[in-house]
Amino acid sequence: MSYGCRIWDAQGNLILDTNDYTARLVYMDIKPGNAQGSAYIYAADGNRPLVLIAPTVNSVNKICLKVNITSWGSLSWEPIWDGYHSWVNGQWVWVPDVIISEETLITVYVCDEKAW
Numbered sequence: 526m527s528y529g530c531r532i533w534d535a536q537g538n539l540i541l542d543t544n545d546y547t548a549r550l551v552y553m554d555i556k557p558g559n560a561q562g563s564a565y566i567y568a569a570d571g572n573r574p575l576v577l578i579a580p581t582v583n584s585v586n587k588i589c590l591k592v593n594i595t596s597w598g599s600l601s602w603e604p605i606w607d608g609y610h611s612w613v614n615g616q617w618v619w620v621p622d623v624i625i626s627e628e629t630l631i632t633v634y635v636c637d638e639k640a641w
Contacts (some may be wrong), residue, residue, distance in 0.1 A: 539573065548575065552633035555581055556590055556602055558626040563601040570598035572635040585625035592631055600633060613625070 530548075532541040548592065551568035576594040580587040592602045605626035610617045
């Protein structure tokens, strides 16, 4: 019986199959809901990085930051905004009003070690 994690994209393509690999934690941090920034994770560069986010116990509505990681180890995060559309100069524009994301735990794993 195989074990591990398989993830498919919206089109049904298998994009991550860790059945032959083990995941190793290389980064963990808690960011406030209004945080925006980026960091280079050396251990994740070229090693199949996987980012997982979770709301912390201080998060009331359980809305996390928007987080992304590239295959070359560039981790980025930004807040989620609520807002409205307004008619400006003959067109509709998005007007951000309030940040709704809350404190978020960010973890980065790499799948670079063969399972035994």
